[in-house]
Amino acid sequence: MDSGGADEGTTARWMATHRGMYERATRHPFTVSIRDGTVDLVAFRRWLGQDYMFVREFVAFVASVLLKCCKQSDSTDMEIILGGLASLSDELSWFKKEAAKWGVDLVGTSPLSSNTEYCRFLQSFDDPEISYTVAITTFWIIETVYQDSFAFCIEEGHRTPSELLGTCQRWGSADFKQYCQSLQQIVDRCLANRTPDAVKSAEEAFLRVLELEVGFWDMSSSQS
Numbered sequence: 420m421d422s423g424g425a426d427e428g429t430t431a432r433w434m435a436t437h438r439g440m441y442e443r444a445t446r447h448p449f450t451v452s453i454r455d456g457t458v459d460l461v462a463f464r465r466w467l468g469q470d471y472m473f474v475r476e477f478v479a480f481v482a483s484v485l486l487k488c489c490k491q492s493d494s495t496d497m498e499i500i501l502g503g504l505a506s507l508s509d510e511l512s513w514f515k516k517e518a519a520k521w522g523v524d525l526v527g528t529s530p531l532s533s534n535t536e537y538c539r540f541l542q543s544f545d546d547p548e549i550s551y552t553v554a555i556t557t558f559w560i561i562e563t564v565y566q567d568s569f570a571f572c573i574e575e576g577h578r579t580p581s582e583l584l585g586t587c588q589r590w591g592s593a594d595f596k597q598y599c600q601s602l603q604q605i606v607d608r609c610l611a612n613r614t615p616d617a618v619k620s621a622e623e624a625f626l627r628v629l630e631l632e633v634g635f636w637d638m639s640s641s642q643s
């Protein structure tokens with residue numbers, strides 16, 4: 420981790436301060452049911468179709484983060500963000516393959532309301548007034564919720580059905596964890612240089628993502 424900033428470790432503090440909310444997002448009954456082996460496969464298929472649409476929107480969001488990054492003078496973060504963006508190409512192919520396997524019709528699927536709400540939030544980052552710090556914070560926590568949620572599904576003692584292990588590995592792998600940690604280091608470094616108001620805006624974005632992630636899992640479980 421970069422040792423230059425006095426305010427290093429802000430993200431860890433947020434995670435501790437907002438532990439309850441963080442756990443609602445990362446230990447949601449939907450993902451816990453995957454780990455327990457009791458997952459409703461209708462809900463899993465719904466999640467798959469909805470998440471495919473989300474990821475298509477996420478590509479544009481990550482591109483907007485990259486653009487903000489490139490406009491910064493000292494932009495060593497660019498390669499990590501670009502790597503994340505490039506990997507979404509694979510991810511979209513993976514969704515198409517899984518959809519075929521599970522009989523999910525991606526073309527005929529429409530976004531449910533929680534997905535639409537989340538996608539609108541992502542689209543709002545097109546605004547050049549939204550800072551790189553807020554954008555990279557948002558990017559980091561979006562990826563981290565999936566990393567933490569799915570890593571739990573393959574941790575010791577899991578009863579995840581074998582046909583879902585690939586899904587859990589996708590986001591629960593050590594490589595994906597490492598990538599999330601790289602993003603977290605960028606966020607902590609950015610936050611260390613910012614005013615209290617700027618840090619507050621980033622914290623609000625962090626909390627908003629947690630809320631939207633809970634909404635996304637709820638939607639997957641119950642079609643709300």
Ligand SMILES: Cc1ncc(CN)c(N)n1
Nearest residue numbers: 470473474561562565635
């Ligand atoms: C809703 C949601 N949140 C996060 C991720 C991880 N990129 C995702 N695919 N979908």
